Structures are given as structure tokens and as C-alpha cells.
Amino acid sequence: MLKRFFSAVSRTVSAVLLVAASAGAVADVRIEQAWLRAVPPVSPSMAGYFVLVNDTDEPVVLTGARAEFAGMAMLHDTSTDGEGRRSMSHLKEVTIPAGESLAFTPGGRHLMLMKMDPVPEAGETPKVCLAFQNHADLCGAFQVRHNEP
Amino acid sequence: MNNKDGFTSAFLFRILVAGAALLLVACSEPAKELPVNTRLGGDFTLTDHNGERFSLSSLNGEVVILFFGYTHCPDICPAVLARVSQVYRNLKEQGEADRVQPVFVTFDPERDTAEHLREYLPWFKADIIGLTGDVPAIQKVAEQYGVVFIKEDGDSGEADFTHSDYIYLLDQQGRVRKVYPADFNIDEVVADVKTLL
Numbered sequence: 046m047l048k049r050f051f052s053a054v055s056r057t058v059s060a061v062l063l064v065a066a067s068a069g070a071v072a073d074v075r076i077e078q079a080w081l082r083a084v085p086p087v088s089p090s091m092a093g094y095f096v097l098v099n100d101t102d103e104p105v106v107l108t109g110a111r112a113e114f115a116g117m118a119m120l121h122d123t124s125t126d127g128e129g130r131r132s133m134s135h136l137k138e139v140t141i142p143a144g145e146s147l148a149f150t151p152g153g154r155h156l157m158l159m160k161m162d163p164v165p166e167a168g169e170t171p172k173v174c175l176a177f178q179n180h181a182d183l184c185g186a187f188q189v190r191h192n193e194p
Numbered sequence: 195m196n197n198k199d200g201f202t203s204a205f206l207f208r209i210l211v212a213g214a215a216l217l218l219v220a221c222s223e224p225a226k227e228l229p230v231n232t233r234l235g236g237d238f239t240l241t242d243h244n245g246e247r248f249s250l251s252s253l254n255g256e257v258v259i260l261f262f263g264y265t266h267c268p269d270i271c272p273a274v275l276a277r278v279s280q281v282y283r284n285l286k287e288q289g290e291a292d293r294v295q296p297v298f299v300t301f302d303p304e305r306d307t308a309e310h311l312r313e314y315l316p317w318f319k320a321d322i323i324g325l326t327g328d329v330p331a332i333q334k335v336a337e338q339y340g341v342v343f344i345k346e347d348g349d350s351g352e353a354d355f356t357h358s359d360y361i362y363l364l365d366q367q368g369r370v371r372k373v374y375p376a377d378f379n380i381d382e383v384v385a386d387v388k389t390l391l
Contacts, residue, residue, distance in 0.1 A: 082272055085317035087310070089352075090268040123269050129375075130342050131270055132356035152377065157268045159352070191276060 073100045074141075076175065076185035081158070082151070083167040083191045091164065093156035093173060093187055096148045099141040106178035107139045114171055116160025123152055133157075138178065151193060165189045228363070228389060231370035235362070238335045240299065243311035243324035250368055256293045257390045258364040259383070262341050264302035265314050266352060270359050274376050278361065279320035281383045293366070294387055296322045301332050301343040301355060339370075365390045 079095040099105050110118040120136040136154065141147045149155050156173065165171045167189050174184040188194075242248035250258070259278055263271035278296050285291040298315065300306035303326045306314075311324030326332075336343060343357040359376040363386055372386055 082268075082276070084268075084272050085314050087313045088272070089266050089305075092268040092272070121269070128342070128358070129360070130344075130356050130358050131376075132346070133269070133354050151273050152270060155269050159268075192280075 071100075072183075074098065074105055074177075074180055074183060075100075076183055077146075078194060079173070079185050079187040080194055081165065081171070081173075081187045081189045083189050084164065086164050086166075088161075088164055090157060090159045091161065092151070093158060094149045094151060094193075095156070095185070095187070096146050097141055097175070098146040099143060102143050103179070104140050104142050105180045107141065107175055108137070108178050109176045110156050110173060111176065112158060112171060112173040114161050114163060114165060115158040116162070118159070118173070119157045120149075120154070121157045122154045125152075167191055226389075228365075228371040228386060230365075231373065234338070234340050234373070235364065235368065235370040236338045237368060238331075238338060240325040240327040240331055240335065241308055243308050243315060243326075245308040248323070248325060250297070250364075253295050253297070254368060255366050256295045257366060257387050258362075258368070259294070259296045259387070260299070260339070260362040260364055261297075261360075262299045262301055262336065262339075262343070262357070263359065264300050264355055264357075265306050265310065266302060267355065270376055274359060274361065275318055275322075277376075277378065277380060279318040279322070280380050281387070282320040282322075284380065284384050285387060288384075290388060290391060293391055296320050297325060298322050299325045299332065299335060301336060301341075301357065302345075302353070303327055303329060303332060304353075363387065363390070 075098050077096045077098055081091055081093045084091045097107060107120065110120060112118055120139060121133050122136050123131055123133050125131050139147065169189045170186040172184050173187045174182045176182050237249060237251045239247055239249045259281065261274055261278060263274060282291055282294060282296050285294050306326050308326055311326060315322045315324045339362060341358050343355050346354050346356060361374040361378060362370050363372040365371050371390060374383060
């Protein structure tokens with residue numbers, strides 16, 4: 046009787062600890078500091094920025110993105126040549142090494158969203174999902190802002 | 195007080211006086227005059243966002259913040275538009291924007307028609323004049339200001355441009371007085387504009 050009682054208590058404590066651990070758990074691959082630059086409602090495109098953290102022991106390969114409000118989403122890189130000319134190129138995949146993070150920032154790597162309907166407004170936090178070659182999709186709320194956080 | 199204490203006090207006093215004098219000189223120095231850039235700039239005529247012919251010289255008597263870009267550009271151009279707009283709004287808050295005019299020239303006239311610019315630009319709340327035109331006319335303006343733009347086929351199926359993204363501060367005679375990078379300091383431009391009013 047006493048043994049069954051302690052067993053039940055033990056199971057309950059274990060369950061509570063598991064739930065507590067889950068609630069406080071931080072994902073090993075996660076999106077941080079995610080935001081979209083606010084643009085006019087007639088704008089054909091908008092850019093998104095974030096930091097992708099990889100706390101695993103393996104590299105993760107980011108391959109693309111999607112959002113319900115955008116007909117097309119791509120990963121792009123803005124580069125500047127020696128004469129100050131900026132150009133954009135499509136990133137087919139981006140590798141984040143094990144234990145490192147990679148920032149997508151204005152004037153550099155960024156998420157490009159096109160064919161938007163509707164164009165999200167400043168203050169909104171639409172969901173954007175990132176797709177990987179070797180990890181489940183990650184979705185996060187991207188805050189629409191006029192300026193960099 | 196012994197001799198050592200007296201010497202230390204006198205030394206500290208002299209440092210304080212010298213510091214105060216330097217501060218006075220720094221505060222009383224007038225803002226540096228911006229040099230005229232004689233290699234860039236000049237008048238031009240394009241089509242404004244109302245579909246009317248527009249000459250830069252019609253803005254003589256106003257300080258102009260001139261910049262180039264295209265509305266399909268997702269990363270740099272909206273950031274520059276936002277920053278230039280912030281300069282204008284800061285000046286407006288200080289009651290200094292009456293004779294300040296931001297001017298945006300597109301190098302993508304195919305998509306940035308007068309109608310599109312008329313819908314796109316007011317959102318920035320900076321009274322921006324949008325200018326478009328035919329490609330040769332825009333190319334000529336770009337050359338005057340040392341702007342490079344190259345049309346390319348983007349991977350998204352839409353055209354992209356490789357382009358320079360400098361911002362030009364023009365005085366009330368339309369002369370280039372300063373050129374800024376795209377990530378310019380907003381307070382610096384506000385201060386520079388005020389020297390030209």
C-alpha cells in the first residue's frame with residue numbers, strides 16, 4: 046500500500062517536472078529578433094530580418110521560407126562591390142554551423158517576401174516559417190516595424 | 195595646507211580653467227560651411243508623380259535631399275526612404291521643413307510609373323516628390339550625379355537592379371553640398387540641412 050503510494054507520488058512528481066522542463070525549454074534551433082520592415086500597402090515586396098540560432102551539435106541548412114500572406118518568399122543577399130554598388134542575389138541554401146548563429150540584417154542577408162495579400166502593417170506580427178534541409182520547419186512571429194529594433 | 199596640497203590644488207584649478215576655455219571655444223565655433231561639389235549635379239527635367247514635367251531648378255530656394263532607387267527593391271530602398279522621411283519629419287517637428295524638399299528618382303520607370311509613385315510615396319509622410327521618365331532621361335540624370343544602375347533578371351522572375359545608393363544634399367541653388375551613404379546618420383543630415391537654410 047505504502048509502496049503504491051510512493052510510486053504514485055513519484056510518477057506525479059516526474060510528470061510535473063517534465064511539464065515544467067518543457068515549459069521552460071528553449072528550442073535548439075530557433076528564430077530570434079525577427080522583424081519585417083513596414084512598407085506602403087501598394088508595395089510589391091518587403092524584407093524580413095532575424096537571427097537564426099543553432100544550438101545543436103550538427104550544422105543546419107536553411108533552404109527557404111513561406112508565409113500565408115506572401116505568394117513568394119526567398120532568401121536573398123545584398124552585397125556591395127568596391128565601387129559602392131549594391132546587388133541582390135538569391136541564396137539557395139544557407140548553412141548555420143553547429144553551436145553558432147547567423148544574422149539576417151538590413152543591407153546583407155534578408156528574407157524577401159513578394160506577391161503579398163494583404164501587406165502586413167506596422168505593429169502586426171504575422172507568422173513566417175523557415176524551411177530546412179535537415180530540420181523541421183520553424184515558424185515565428187515577425188513584428189512589422191518602421192525601424193530596426 | 196602643505197606645499198604639496200597647494201601645488202595639487204593650483205594644478206587642478208589650471209586644468210579646470212583650460213577645460214572651460216576649450217568648451218567655450220567649441221560652443222562658440224560656427225557650424226562648418228559645407229563645400230560645393232563641382233564634379234556632380236546639375237539641373238534636369240523628368241516627370242513627377244502627378245505626371246507633370248518637373249525641373250529640379252523649380253526647387254531653387256529650397257534645400258533638396260535627392261536620392262535614387264526603385265519601389266520593387268525590398269531591402270535598401272525602403273530603408274533609405276524611411277531614413278530620409280525621418281530627416282524630413284524631424285525638421286518639420288523643429289519648424290525647419292518649410293524650405294526642405296525630398297526628391298526620389300526611380301531608375302525603374304517601367305514599373306515605377308507616375309501613378310505607382312503617387313500611390314507609394316505618400317505613405318512615408320514626408321511630402322516626397324517622385325520622379326520618373328524614359329530610361330535615357332533617367333540615365334542622363336544618373337550620370338550627372340554619378341549614380342550607377344544596371345538592370346538584371348532577378349531569380350524571382352522580376353527585374354532587379356545593381357545600383358549605387360548615395361543620398362545628395364543640394365543647397366538652395368541646386369548645388370551638391372554633401373553626399374551620404376545609405377546608412378547615413380539622421381541627426382547629421384538634419385544638422386547639415388539647417389546650415390543651408
